[in-house]
Amino acid sequence: MTAFLQALASGLALGAIYGLIALGFNITYATTKTFNFGQGAFLVPGSLVGVSLLLLAAGKPHFGNLSQQEMTLAAYGLATVASVVVVGAIGVALYYCAIKPFVGAGGLNWVLSTIGFGIIMQNTALAIWGPASIAVPSPLGSEVWRIAGAGIRPQEVLIAVVAVAVMIGLDIVLRKTRFGKALRAVAFNPQAAAIVGINVETIVILAFVISSGLAGLAGILIAPITTASVFIGLGIALKAFSAAIVGGLTSPRGCMLGGFLLGVVEALVGLWRAEMREITIFLLIIVVLVVRPGGLMGARSVEKI
Amino acid sequence: MNTLISRRALGALLVSTGLTLSLPAFAQNEIKIGYNADQSATGAAELGLAGLYGFQAAIEDLNAQGGVLGRKIVGVVRDDAGAPPKSIQNMNELIDNEKVAAVVGPTNSGNALAWLHIPQQKKVPVISHVATATDITARYAKEAQNYIFRVSMVDREQLALLTAYAVKASKTKKIAIIADTTGYGQAATKDLQEILALHGITPVGIEKFGPKDTDMTSQLAKLKAAGADMVLSGSLGDATAQVLKSMEKMDYYPGLLSTWSSINTPLVNIAGPKLSEKTIFAASTTEDANDRAVALNKRLIAKYPNMPAFVSAAQGYDAVMLIAAAVKQADGTDGPKLQQALENLGKVQGIIKLYDKPFSKEQHEALGVADFHLAQWKNGRVVKVDDAVVKGLTAADLKR
Numbered sequence: 001m002t003a004f005l006q007a008l009a010s011g012l013a014l015g016a017i018y019g020l021i022a023l024g025f026n027i028t029y030a031t032t033k034t035f036n037f038g039q040g041a042f043l044v045p046g047s048l049v050g051v052s053l054l055l056l057a058a059g060k061p062h063f064g065n066l067s068q069q070e071m072t073l074a075a076y077g078l079a080t081v082a083s084v085v086v087v088g089a090i091g092v093a094l095y096y097c098a099i100k101p102f103v104g105a106g107g108l109n110w111v112l113s114t115i116g117f118g119i120i121m122q123n124t125a126l127a128i129w130g131p132a133s134i135a136v137p138s139p140l141g142s143e144v145w146r147i148a149g150a151g152i153r154p155q156e157v158l159i160a161v162v163a164v165a166v167m168i169g170l171d172i173v174l175r176k177t178r179f180g181k182a183l184r185a186v187a188f189n190p191q192a193a194a195i196v197g198i199n200v201e202t203i204v205i206l207a208f209v210i211s212s213g214l215a216g217l218a219g220i221l222i223a224p225i226t227t228a229s230v231f232i233g234l235g236i237a238l239k240a241f242s243a244a245i246v247g248g249l250t251s252p253r254g255c256m257l258g259g260f261l262l263g264v265v266e267a268l269v270g271l272w273r274a275e276m277r278e279i280t281i282f283l284l285i286i287v288v289l290v291v292r293p294g295g296l297m298g299a300r301s302v303e304k305i
Numbered sequence: 306m307n308t309l310i311s312r313r314a315l316g317a318l319l320v321s322t323g324l325t326l327s328l329p330a331f332a333q334n335e336i337k338i339g340y341n342a343d344q345s346a347t348g349a350a351e352l353g354l355a356g357l358y359g360f361q362a363a364i365e366d367l368n369a370q371g372g373v374l375g376r377k378i379v380g381v382v383r384d385d386a387g388a389p390p391k392s393i394q395n396m397n398e399l400i401d402n403e404k405v406a407a408v409v410g411p412t413n414s415g416n417a418l419a420w421l422h423i424p425q426q427k428k429v430p431v432i433s434h435v436a437t438a439t440d441i442t443a444r445y446a447k448e449a450q451n452y453i454f455r456v457s458m459v460d461r462e463q464l465a466l467l468t469a470y471a472v473k474a475s476k477t478k479k480i481a482i483i484a485d486t487t488g489y490g491q492a493a494t495k496d497l498q499e500i501l502a503l504h505g506i507t508p509v510g511i512e513k514f515g516p517k518d519t520d521m522t523s524q525l526a527k528l529k530a531a532g533a534d535m536v537l538s539g540s541l542g543d544a545t546a547q548v549l550k551s552m553e554k555m556d557y558y559p560g561l562l563s564t565w566s567s568i569n570t571p572l573v574n575i576a577g578p579k580l581s582e583k584t585i586f587a588a589s590t591t592e593d594a595n596d597r598a599v600a601l602n603k604r605l606i607a608k609y610p611n612m613p614a615f616v617s618a619a620q621g622y623d624a625v626m627l628i629a630a631a632v633k634q635a636d637g638t639d640g641p642k643l644q645q646a647l648e649n650l651g652k653v654q655g656i657i658k659l660y661d662k663p664f665s666k667e668q669h670e671a672l673g674v675a676d677f678h679l680a681q682w683k684n685g686r687v688v689k690v691d692d693a694v695v696k697g698l699t700a701a702d703l704k705r
Binding site: 002003006007010013014065130131132133135142144146149150151152153225226227231232235236267268269270271274275 | 345519522530554574577
């Protein structure tokens, strides 16, 4: 029973990470029907920029190890804001380099261009930080919280709380605000949106800034669990992308649900056989896509001619 | 125009010939030893860096005694940044341009396996002072002359020691294996199974995890359910740290035995100082192993206060001492003669021990399981484990 609870707790913690990153796919898909295939690489500057700023603030070189004393909640908060801003700004570059030339043109050129942009960024990070990983202490301490025998770390709870908060925020923005309405208008019909006075390009750029900023946020949030390193993003982002597909790319709630579902399935299958985890997850994705092509909570897309 | 070019070419030729002619005369007073190891990039870089400190200290000591054969020893240092192409390039450069007599290195086994053919073909002896893969010294073992030697841990040997400890320390004889899915982890799993079989033990569980996984609670839950009281981990230091963190989550602490990659600071940085004390790993020596080790450590720490991995400093030091002894015995730096001398050395005092015929035609490992210690982290430093189980270990326990 404890083993089951532990798997559940670990799975939810892992799922929150997937869900948070999956949210980054949602907003650009909602506006441009494209997303950043290099999202995993965007986690890298997210974690490394924040951690390096903390190191520099502590009077150390940008590459090294932070002690627990240097990691206060306030400093971590500021580093998080900095990471979001920096990676959000990279989102503007992503738009101009890898999305704008292809958006609305049909075809899948943007797939390769976003992957390429991600690889360029990852290798730039490699040149700056090198391949070694940096251990990052959690601002909430390293002790384990125990619930009925199952252990979970404060940082994992923090990620889950932030992920759910971001999901609710995105949900409200998309459904209730003028910006959200503009986003949906652009998604529905860019020409019509332009005619009614919406600056389509600004809206699209904003969508990419938000998406990249979310990757920055995810990067610094997961660093205390995964360590900060140039190679951390790829595996996680692939799972996050799977989560978005399973839950529904068009819905923030779906992305979050997909994340939690994948995390829990992974942990529970791991209780049985570790090597069956990936097999089960990708079988699940195929089944979901066959039964509900838009994902569990995605809008049923009707192709209009 | 043509004449002009040929005149220039002639000039250049004259200058370069002059340089080549003057080089041997200049080099006669020096013996160059190359150092090619990662000192900056991967998680193992600190082993390469500490190894360099030991390498340099040995050269200092030799030169203080007037060098070898009356010639000054010069260390030529290259950083391969953990990248095989860079490591290959360094190796060619050290051998072809710098004309080193021997090379000490590398840090990463993968890099060694990428360039072993170069020193072997060019007949320049290499002593691996950090990399542990069993194949490093074995690949050319059947050649007329094998130029690759080692003063470091060997995977099979260290796993034999870990298994011996686990078998002795286990009350229930329920022993499990956990390893990552990398080549290193899976090779270790295979070795561990074979060694356990020699002890007549079948592991109660064999678990795998992805090299970047951060939560191994599901795998550990199965080992706990199987009643394992000793867990052997064949993984790199970062992964072992994540295993410890998952153990903490579950409040399940079987004895955890891990490879010497746990001697790296990433283990302490990721798992934290308290948790990192809960794994025991193999080490060829520790800073408190004997008086020579204590002295060298004191000397190096005074110069490099942050040096964490004393063990590879000692191995780097000893590698240079063995090369120096071989140069003396061969009365020069001719590659094949040097190789012969290394295989026929007598007594050479090193930091780790007094080497007595450390190498032979069949044996290119200066250190074996009998030389290894068990160590653990205590207050941020690596110290020797000297509990009742270690004291009770006999040669017969070290099955491999």
